[in-house]
Amino acid sequence: MQFDWSYTLGLFWSRDFWSASLTVVELSLLSWLIAIVLGFGLALCMRSSNMVVARAAGLYIWLFRSVPLLVLLIFTYNMPQMFPSTSAFLSKPFFAGLIAMVLSETAYIAEIHRGGLMAVQRGQAEAGKALGIGAFGIQRLIIIPQALRVALPALANEYISIVKLTSLVSVISLSEILLVGQRMYTQNFKVLETMLGVTFYYVFIVTIFTVLLRQLERYLDVTRHVGEMSAVTGDMLDLKRWLPAADSRRDMPVIELKNGRKSFGMVDVLKDINLCIDTGQVVSVIGPSGSGKSTLIRSLNGLEPLDHGEVLLQGARFLQGRRDTHRSQERTSRKRILDIGMVFQSFNLFPHKSVLGNVMLAPRYHGLGSDAEIRQLALAMLRKVGMAAHANKYPHQLSGGQQQRVAIARALAMRPSIILFDEPTSALDPETVGEVLRVIRQLAAEGTTMVIVTHEMQFALDVSSRILFMENGRVEFDGPPDALRQTSTRDRRVRDFMFGVDA
Numbered sequence: 001m002q003f004d005w006s007y008t009l010g011l012f013w014s015r016d017f018w019s020a021s022l023t024v025v026e027l028s029l030l031s032w033l034i035a036i037v038l039g040f041g042l043a044l045c046m047r048s049s050n051m052v053v054a055r056a057a058g059l060y061i062w063l064f065r066s067v068p069l070l071v072l073l074i075f076t077y078n079m080p081q082m083f084p085s086t087s088a089f090l091s092k093p094f095f096a097g098l099i100a101m102v103l104s105e106t107a108y109i110a111e112i113h114r115g116g117l118m119a120v121q122r123g124q125a126e127a128g129k130a131l132g133i134g135a136f137g138i139q140r141l142i143i144i145p146q147a148l149r150v151a152l153p154a155l156a157n158e159y160i161s162i163v164k165l166t167s168l169v170s171v172i173s174l175s176e177i178l179l180v181g182q183r184m185y186t187q188n189f190k191v192l193e194t195m196l197g198v199t200f201y202y203v204f205i206v207t208i209f210t211v212l213l214r215q216l217e218r219y220l221d222v223t224r225h226v227g228e229m230s231a232v233t234g235d236m237l238d239l240k241r242w243l244p245a246a247d248s249r250r251d252m253p254v255i256e257l258k259n260g261r262k263s264f265g266m267v268d269v270l271k272d273i274n275l276c277i278d279t280g281q282v283v284s285v286i287g288p289s290g291s292g293k294s295t296l297i298r299s300l301n302g303l304e305p306l307d308h309g310e311v312l313l314q315g316a317r318f319l320q321g322r323r324d325t326h327r328s329q330e331r332t333s334r335k336r337i338l339d340i341g342m343v344f345q346s347f348n349l350f351p352h353k354s355v356l357g358n359v360m361l362a363p364r365y366h367g368l369g370s371d372a373e374i375r376q377l378a379l380a381m382l383r384k385v386g387m388a389a390h391a392n393k394y395p396h397q398l399s400g401g402q403q404q405r406v407a408i409a410r411a412l413a414m415r416p417s418i419i420l421f422d423e424p425t426s427a428l429d430p431e432t433v434g435e436v437l438r439v440i441r442q443l444a445a446e447g448t449t450m451v452i453v454t455h456e457m458q459f460a461l462d463v464s465s466r467i468l469f470m471e472n473g474r475v476e477f478d479g480p481p482d483a484l485r486q487t488s489t490r491d492r493r494v495r496d497f498m499f500g501v502d503a
């Protein structure tokens, strides 16, 4: 029997095939999009600290990845036999197919999302928290855009699989491409010719969507965005409107830690620490590695919850030790974190946002002004750290020192009463350390209240009004730099540390 080319070519104009192709696109797109949304929820459940929620999500994924789609389709389509009330919906092949596909794909896509979420660094959520952004806002503005970007190639691949899986829906009599082909060749026996037509329609759909999804990937890939140096224009902003409340409250300490205690397992990292920082003070925290410096500074804004003790901000209780209070009490004070800026060792800039976007994110979230005002504020802060010309660039286009300067501008944009620096130069190349220290020096000269955990001994001695020397979770020295110099001649531990660091 001769291969009938003219019949095959005629199939490309077949109304039935084009209509079936539309069904395939609708079914696959709907299944994919619904499974992306549900799968994301499932992935978040998998990462939940609530064991019941995490286990339930794990069980779902295990079950629906184990059951073949064909079985699930037959099950769903015949469900009205067991539950007649579902017949209005499930007796329609399209909806039965959609539900079966969504149930199955949600399990696969949840695992793709979990990979995406794992790829987002922990510091991203911490940076959001330090900017006073709520849990939902952190997911929406920071985590989800990054996780989706990581997951997109795998999600696109999954879409292609779904297109092909729709052929299984023929088993419940949905007129998709394969079923249309089967109906034709059972009448005319032109099996190969018809299957070639069927192949064409699948290849056509897959090709179109491969191209579209590639375009989307390119569009979302910030590493392809080349932000130009910008000539920064705009009116100079009157920053007075954004000045922190602290300026009018010089009479009381900006922040106080009372009887702060914290353990990690059996190790006591903070041992009954008391600390009181006044407006305008620059306090450097020094000490050997593992002495508790970072834990101390992170406990001041609640990134590391205290076990016991309390933190007062502008004289009012801000945080209480976990073991001294109920969680609900802690939550009420979250918004006040806005009064505390934080700069991290690893910058924690948001990679999916431009430099300007990084600085504008928190003021915008907190509704500090109109978009134009916030833009001016952000540019003013970038100008302050010498980064305004880089406003349109993305973090991956900047050196470490430049990224840290943007991180400082981001903290400044919330006009906090105090800024915490957690080893701001430790992750930098030696040649870029100086540019960051210069900015901190300038802030100190302007009277900004700061606490700086640092290993830069000379810088700490030069810039600080007070130095804390920590060892084994205790503050062993608290005084001005000159007093520390004198102590180092008497106290062997301080001398060893200072010489060790300098060496």
Ligand SMILES: Nc1ncnc2c1ncn2[C@@H]1O[C@H](COP(=O)(O)OP(=O)(O)OP(=O)(O)O)[C@@H](O)[C@H]1O
Pocket (backbone or CB within 6 Å): 264, 267, 269, 287, 288, 289, 290, 291, 292, 293, 294, 295, 296
């Ligand atoms: N999340 C954590 N889980 C368990 N142990 C931790 C955690 N964070 C810190 N530690 C431990 O607490 C102790 C103090 O750590 P911390 O980072 O505060 O010290 P540090 O003085 O800042 O040290 P470095 O100068 O090396 O950064 C260390 O023994 C550290 O291993």
